[in-house]
Amino acid sequence: MWAVLPLLCAGAWFLGPRTCDATALSVSSYEKFHFQSWMAQHQKKYSSEEYHQRQQTFVSNWRKINAHNARNHTFKMALNQFSDMTFAEIKQKYLWSEPQNCSATKGNYLRGTGPYPPFVDWRKKGHFVSPVKNQGACGSCWTFSTTGALESAIAIAGGKLLSLAEQQLVDCAKDFNNHGCQGGLPSQAFEYILYNKGIMGEDTYPYKGQDDVCKFQPKKAIAFVKDVANITLNDEEAMVEAVALYNPVSFAFEVTDDFMKYSKGIYSSTSCHKTPDKVNHAVLAVGYGEEKGIPYWIVKNSWGPYWGMDGYFLIERGKNMCGLAACASYPIPLV
Ligand SMILES: *[C@@H]1O[C@H](CO)[C@@H](O)[C@H](O)[C@H]1NC(C)=O
Ligand SMILES: *[C@@H]1O[C@H](CO)[C@@H](O)[C@H](O)[C@H]1NC(C)=O
Numbered sequence: 405m406w407a408v409l410p411l412l413c414a415g416a417w418f419l420g421p422r423t424c425d426a427t428a429l430s431v432s433s434y435e436k437f438h439f440q441s442w443m444a445q446h447q448k449k450y451s452s453e454e455y456h457q458r459q460q461t462f463v464s465n466w467r468k469i470n471a472h473n474a475r476n477h478t479f480k481m482a483l484n485q486f487s488d489m490t491f492a493e494i495k496q497k498y499l500w501s502e503p504q505n506c507s508a509t510k511g512n513y514l515r516g517t518g519p520y521p522p523f524v525d526w527r528k529k530g531h532f533v534s535p536v537k538n539q540g541a542c543g544s545c546w547t548f549s550t551t552g553a554l555e556s557a558i559a560i561a562g563g564k565l566l567s568l569a570e571q572q573l574v575d576c577a578k579d580f581n582n583h584g585c586q587g588g589l590p591s592q593a594f595e596y597i598l599y600n601k602g603i604m605g606e607d608t609y610p611y612k613g614q615d616d617v618c619k620f621q622p623k624k625a626i627a628f629v630k631d632v633a634n635i636t637l638n639d640e641e642a643m644v645e646a647v648a649l650y651n652p653v654s655f656a657f658e659v660t661d662d663f664m665k666y667s668k669g670i671y672s673s674t675s676c677h678k679t680p681d682k683v684n685h686a687v688l689a690v691g692y693g694e695e696k697g698i699p700y701w702i703v704k705n706s707w708g709p710y711w712g713m714d715g716y717f718l719i720e721r722g723k724n725m726c727g728l729a730a731c732a733s734y735p736i737p738l739v
């Protein structure tokens with residue numbers, strides 16, 4: 405296989421780098437060295453033709469990171485597992501390619517008037533939030549947002565902190581407008597769990613990160629949903645109330661190129677949109693707070709524990725940042 409690859413690529417190699425030379429970045433030896441350390445750290449291997457392309461992408465990403473960090477932003481950027489990919493590649497592998505039915509979700513959550521505590525972090529209130537997981541190269545973020553929300557809701561309602569099966573949602577929740585690795589919505593996944601009568605555990609239905617046939621076994625279901633609370637479109641204050649009074653809340657927002665490079669601090673963007681048709685990634689709000697006058701959400705992501713702040717990020721709160729209040733919901737568990 406490896407012996408054949410250079411031959412297959414020979415034609416492309418001949419045309420590729422040469423015709424691109426006009427736009428190619430000139431890479432310093434310092435940058436070359438950094439690319440190789442990054443490759444070793446992330447156990448990356450490329451064919452000789454791909455190497456040149458990946459190095460170019462890496463260097464372009466790295467320069468953006470350094471330029472960003474030299475300015476006075478509320479968040480910092482760093483290299484991570486995505487640093488050899490263009491945003492177009494990332495979108496195709498990790499994010500929703502098509503708009504989901506966010507705005508079709510009718511709100512049934514009735515909000516009170518507050519006031520709410522200034523700081524909430526469910527990770528610190530008890531054993532209520534499971535470890536950060538990794539979705540891999542599959543647009544299944546919505547399944548991790550769903551399991552994360554239900555795992556926490558059950559633990560908070562007095563049950564055990566379980567680890568639930570994302571793969572069941574990838575494989576089996578299609579009748580509820582979910583599309584496996586092509587996307588879906590937590591609210592629609594909660595509906596599936598409600599009507600399907602349960603979800604199995606990670607141990608009995610392990611995660612594969614690709615579409616497969618449904619292997620749900622009703623007798624092995626360990627978690628159940630009694631009802632679904634949908635938060636009204638763009639009612640970010642209702643999200644605050646739900647996180648303050650009840651449990652973590654699933655939400656979606658629009659990921660843009662700069663977000664992929666996030667490392668710490670409060671993420672804020674002027675380039676993302678606020679409309680429900682643009683959201684492309686689902687996550688879980690596990691708390692909120694405020695720092696130096698900037699309110700933020702504490703959010704659990706599904707890109708593994710080495711991305712961001714141990715798998716988490718902070719995002720500015722109170723401005724419907726990147727459409728984060730477009731489609732929020734949480735399950736009411738049966739315990
Ligand atoms: C950087 O931003 C902070 C908060 O927005 C501000 O207080 C500080 O003065 C800024 N520093 C510079 C050098 O602009
Ligand atoms: C949105 O909802 C409509 C009507 O139920 C459905 O036909 C369509 O497939 C849904 N779109 C997505 C992306 O799920």
Ligand SMILES: *[C@@H]1O[C@H](CO)[C@@H](O)[C@H](O)[C@H]1NC(C)=O
Nearest residue numbers: 509510512591592595632634
């Ligand atoms: C909540 O949202 C889901 C999916 O978007 C929808 O099927 C369900 O009817 C909504 N529930 C209520 C009570 O509006």
